[in-house]
Amino acid sequence: MAGSAAATTPRIVGAATTPFGKFRDRTLESLAVEAGIAAVRDAGLQRADIDALFSGNAYAGSLVGQRIGKEMGLDGLPCYNFENACASGASALAQAYRSVRNGEFTTVLVIGVEQLSALGGGLLPIGPGDPEIKAGLTMPAAYAMRTESWLSRFGGKPEDIAQVSVKSRDAASRNPNAQYRTPVTIDEVMESRLVADPITLLQMCPNADGAAAVVVTSDPAAAGDARSIEVLSSVVLSGQFFQGWRDMAWPDITLRAVEQAYGSAGITARDVDVAEVHDAAAIGEVMYYEALGLCERGEGASFVLSGQSALAGKTAVNTGGGLLSRGHPLGATGVVQVVELVAQLRGETGANQVEGARVGVAHCTGGGIWGVDNGAAAVHVLARR
């Protein structure tokens, strides 16, 4: 099939997620299998229809895909494992998309999974050899300095940005799979524990366990399936190294990935009906509204304050609660974002449905290494058509 002239637009025909939370009594494999089987069944397919397994995970060590595959009878197939920090699952999807489009495989199961509770509590362990970690950097501190930089440049108050957390919990209150589903007020967000000035605990995403899976196929039958969702474009980039000055309030890796993804999909920001962005911290969502072109630069805080990113707003963002409330099991995040968008584009999200959603964008980015904005960023554009 390699070299086939007629590249096929890959479609997602199955999508599923486990609940996200802390599941210390479960195994990584059991979470992945639960999502994987549910996604295959959602596609109306069977075990034997899967040609390859692509796995995304950050912290569980080697051969995660094989450990999953032998539990669910996908052993013996081509199996690839992807680690790209917070973009691990999205990177697995990106390569599944490419191999299906190129005709190497017809149908690929993509599973993103993480069990952060297995690492113990507290802040995520990141790069012990990194000079900035050695100097005292924590992940919340990095987002805190982005927050300070954004506020210094554009004005406003920390609580303007913290409004993202209020919107997030509101959406999560209607998502039974979210880790934190109790609505919070802006006062509760601001009065939660100060983690790194001016960021409080409720402005940072929780560590979570969970898995999500999608089935990507070029089977022509999928085009006639009213529930199938087209993948219009898929971009994964690495961060550029800056030894010196960089704008902490302007995410260069995301900007480059978004530009490529929109260009390749033939869309503009105006076409986006619903978006999933990487709100590992509240400031992230504000910056990514701007980077995705959903609003002008410097207007991210007013975009959320005015309700433009809520369900009934101009462009609904993080309708399942995002990383902040749904939870952030790193390897699963890039996949569950797509699961949420698939449900939106199918019109199957229930209380969080964006009416008439036709185009969705999934964006995840992360990985803290010194001198780069983020280690890896992924953007996928999906459409119902």
Added chain:
Amino acid sequence: MTTTTTDAGTEAVVPLTGTHCSACDRSFWPARDLCPTCWANDLPAHDLAPTGTVATWTVVRMGKLFEVPYALCYADFEGDVRVLGRVVNWAEDAPLAPGMTVTTHADAETGDHYFTVDHASAPTEQEA
């Protein structure tokens, strides 16, 4: 590496020693042998200026490596080198601000760098 004493006479000023690629006119810290642009692999040592300018900052209140709370800032040095470091003379009632001047020092035991800030160096409204 040269060591001098501040006017206050309290803490030794120790410049950060990185490297410099003369072909690309790029300075690096931490020191690295390889220039990522031209791949010269024998970059000579180069001391940064002992003072830099605060770009952004925070106070870390949850962390394991150092006793909390502690202040952290990114400071920009001549030659386009940005360095993250702790600011040891920060206090709750003496916050930092972008534009302030920091001076580099080295821990007597580990040699690891840290900053002190000149609180009087806060930029005025016009400058900010």
